[in-house]
Amino acid sequence: MTEAQFVALSPLILVGLAALVVMLAASFKRSNGLALGLTLAGFAASLVSLAWAAKVAPVQVTPLILIDRLALFYLGLVFLTGAAVALLGHGYFEKRAGYRDEFYMLLLMATLGAGVLVATTHFAALFIGLELLTISLYALVGYTRTEPRSLEAGLKYLVLATVSTSFLLFGVALLYAELGTMEFGKMVDLIRQGGHRETLVNGAIALVGIGIGFKLALVPLHMWTPDVYEGAPAPVTAFVATVSKGAMTAVLLRLYLLVGGAIPDSVMTLLSVIAILSMFVGNLLALLQDNVKRILAYSSIAHLGYLLVAFIAGGNFAPEAVTYYLIAYMATSLGTFGMVSVISGREREAEELRDYAGLFWRRPFEAGVFAAMLMSLAGIPLTAGFIGKFYLLAAGVDMGAWVLLGSVVINSALGLFYYLRIVASMYAAETSAKPGAAAREVALLGSATLAALALCLIWLGVFPAGLITLIRSAVLGV
Amino acid sequence: MTSVPMDHGLLLAGLLFAVGLAGVLVRRNILYVLMSLEIMMNSAALAFVVAGARWSQPDGQIVFIFIVTVAAAEVAVGLALVYQMFKRMKTLDADAASLMRG
Numbered sequence: 001m002t003e004a005q006f007v008a009l010s011p012l013i014l015v016g017l018a019a020l021v022v023m024l025a026a027s028f029k030r031s032n033g034l035a036l037g038l039t040l041a042g043f044a045a046s047l048v049s050l051a052w053a054a055k056v057a058p059v060q061v062t063p064l065i066l067i068d069r070l071a072l073f074y075l076g077l078v079f080l081t082g083a084a085v086a087l088l089g090h091g092y093f094e095k096r097a098g099y100r101d102e103f104y105m106l107l108l109m110a111t112l113g114a115g116v117l118v119a120t121t122h123f124a125a126l127f128i129g130l131e132l133l134t135i136s137l138y139a140l141v142g143y144t145r146t147e148p149r150s151l152e153a154g155l156k157y158l159v160l161a162t163v164s165t166s167f168l169l170f171g172v173a174l175l176y177a178e179l180g181t182m183e184f185g186k187m188v189d190l191i192r193q194g195g196h197r198e199t200l201v202n203g204a205i206a207l208v209g210i211g212i213g214f215k216l217a218l219v220p221l222h223m224w225t226p227d228v229y230e231g232a233p234a235p236v237t238a239f240v241a242t243v244s245k246g247a248m249t250a251v252l253l254r255l256y257l258l259v260g261g262a263i264p265d266s267v268m269t270l271l272s273v274i275a276i277l278s279m280f281v282g283n284l285l286a287l288l289q290d291n292v293k294r295i296l297a298y299s300s301i302a303h304l305g306y307l308l309v310a311f312i313a314g315g316n317f318a319p320e321a322v323t324y325y326l327i328a329y330m331a332t333s334l335g336t337f338g339m340v341s342v343i344s345g346r347e348r349e350a351e352e353l354r355d356y357a358g359l360f361w362r363r364p365f366e367a368g369v370f371a372a373m374l375m376s377l378a379g380i381p382l383t384a385g386f387i388g389k390f391y392l393l394a395a396g397v398d399m400g401a402w403v404l405l406g407s408v409v410i411n412s413a414l415g416l417f418y419y420l421r422i423v424a425s426m427y428a429a430e431t432s433a434k435p436g437a438a439a440r441e442v443a444l445l446g447s448a449t450l451a452a453l454a455l456c457l458i459w460l461g462v463f464p465a466g467l468i469t470l471i472r473s474a475v476l477g478v
Numbered sequence: 479m480t481s482v483p484m485d486h487g488l489l490l491a492g493l494l495f496a497v498g499l500a501g502v503l504v505r506r507n508i509l510y511v512l513m514s515l516e517i518m519m520n521s522a523a524l525a526f527v528v529a530g531a532r533w534s535q536p537d538g539q540i541v542f543i544f545i546v547t548v549a550a551a552e553v554a555v556g557l558a559l560v561y562q563m564f565k566r567m568k569t570l571d572a573d574a575a576s577l578m579r580g
Binding site: 131152158 | 484488491492495498499502508511512515518519521522523525526528529530532533535537538540541544545548551552555556558559560562563566567576577
C-alpha cells in the first residue's frame with residue numbers, strides 16, 4: 001500500500017481502531033463516560049483525518065475502495081451522525097441498568113461498515129460493509145435484552161435483513177457469472193456494450209434492487225420498519241433511520257452517477273410507482289398510529305419515497321437534490337428520535353402519544369426543539385426540510401414529472417396532519433400521564449446535541465447557500 | 479475431464495435458494511428459520527464459486543470465504559438473541575414473538 005492510499009484510508013482505519021480501543025478499555029474499566037470519551041475521540045480523529053485524506057483524493061485503494069470527494073463528504077456525514085448518536089446514547093443508557101460500553105463498540109463498528117459502504121466501488125466490499133453495519137445493528141437493536149420487544153425487534157431484523165442480503169448476494173453472483181467482474185464501473189460498461197443474456201442480467205439487477213430497497217425501507221419492502229423502530233432503544237432507532245439509510249443512499253448515488261442518467265424508461269416507471277406507493281403507504285399508515293416511534297417510522301418510509309422522487313425527477317440536479325434532502329432528513333430524524341431518547345424515563349420509553357401531553361408546560365425547551373424538528377419533517381419554511389422539499393419540487397418542475405409532483409404535494413399535506421397531531425398534544429393541558437413515562441432528570445449532553453441540531457436545521461433553512469456550494473463541489477467533482 | 483456446465487451450477491444454487499426461502503417463510507421454529515437463512519446465504523456462495531470457475535478467477539472463491547465468515551458471525555448474534563428470547567418466553571415459536579402490531 002502506498003502512502004497516499006494509507007492516508008486516504010485513514011478515516012476508516014481510525015474508526016476501526018477506536019472500536020478496538022473501546023473494547024479493550026471496557027475490559028479494564030467499565031465506565032459509561034470513559035467509553036463515550038474514547039468514542040468521541042475516535043470520531044473526532046477520523047473527522048480530522050478527512051481533511052488529510054482530502055489532500056490526496058481521489059485515490060483508488062485496491063479495486064475495492066475509492067476515496068473521492070463524494071466518499072469524503074458522505075464519510076463526514078456518517079461520522080458526525082455516529083458521534084451524535086453516541087452523545088444521545090450516553091444519557092439514555094445512563095438511566096438504565098446493564099452494561100453500556102458495548103453500545104459504543106457496536107456503534108463504532110456499525111459506523112465503520114457504513115463508511116465502507118459509502119466509499120466502495122466493488123460488490124465484494126459492498127457486501128462486507130453492509131454486513132458489518134447490519135450485524136452490529138442486530139446486536140444494537142436487541143441491546144436492551146431485558147425488554148422483550150427489543151429482543152423481538154432484533155430477531156425480526158436479523159431474519160428479514162439476512163433474507164434481503166441473500167437476495168442481493170444472489171443477484172451479484174448472477175451478474176458476476178454473466179459479466180466476469182464485480183467492479184461497479186466495469187459492470188456498467190459491460191452492460192452498456194450488451195452481448196450477454198438480457199433476462200439473466202435484468203433479473204439479477206432486480207435481485208440487487210431488492211437488497212438495496214430493503215435497507216432503504218421502500219414499499220413493498222418496508223414491513224420491518226415500524227416493528228424494528230418501535231422495539232429498538234431510541235438512540236439505536238435514530239441510527240437505523242439515519243446512518244444505515246444514508247449509507248445505502250450513497251451507494252445508490254454512486255451507481256446513479258456511473259450510469260449517468262441513462263436509465264431505461266421501464267425502470268423509471270417502476271421506480272416512480274415504488275416512490276408513489278412509499279409516500280402514500282408511509283403517510284396513510286402513520287395517520288393510524290398512536291405510538292410516536294411508529295408514527296416516525298412510517299414517516300421515514302414516506303421520506304425515502306420523497307428521496308426517490310429526487311432521484312427520478314432530478315435530472316442533472318439529482319445528485320445535489322438527493323444529498324440535500326438526505327442531510328435534512330438525517331438531521332431531523334436524528335433530532336426526533338433523539339428527543340424520544342432524551343425525554344424517556346427510567347422505566348420505559350416515552351413513546352405513546354399521551355406521554356407527550358403537556359410536555360410544553362413541563363419541559364418547554366425540549367418541547368420547542370421537538371416542535372421545530374417536526375416542522376422540518378413536515379417541510380415548513382425556515383427549516384432545512386423546506387429547502388429539501390423545495391429542491392425536490394424545483395427539480396421535478398424542470399423535468400415536468402407532474403404525477404410525482406402531485407403525489408409529493410398531496411403527501412406533504414397528509415404528513416402535516418400527523419406531525420401537528422404530536423405538536424398539538426405537546427401543547428395540550430396535561431392529562432394524567434402514567435408516572436415514569438417522561439424523565440424528571442435532564443440528560444445534559446443529549447439536550448445540548450439536540451439544541452445544536454435544531455440550530456443547524458434552522459440555519460440551513462435560512463442560509464442554505466453554504467451547504468449547497470459544499471454539496472456541489474462534492475457530488476459534481478466526481 | 480469434462481466440467482459441469484455453469485448453468486447447471488447456477489440452477490442448483492437457485493433451487494437451494496428457493497428451498498431456503500421456503501424454509502424461512504414456512505417454518506415456525508426459530509432455529510429452523512436460522513438454518514434456512516444459512517441455506518440461502520450458502521446458495522449464493524455456491525453461485526459465486528460456479529461463476530468464478532467460469533472466468534477462472536479466484537474472486538468467486540474469495541467472496542465464498544467472505545460469505546461463510548459473515549454467515550458465522552450472523553449466526554453467533556442470532557443464537558444469542560434466540561437464547562435470550564428462550565430465557566424470557568420459554569418458547570422457540572416465532573409466532574410467540576409478536577408483541578408489536580400495526
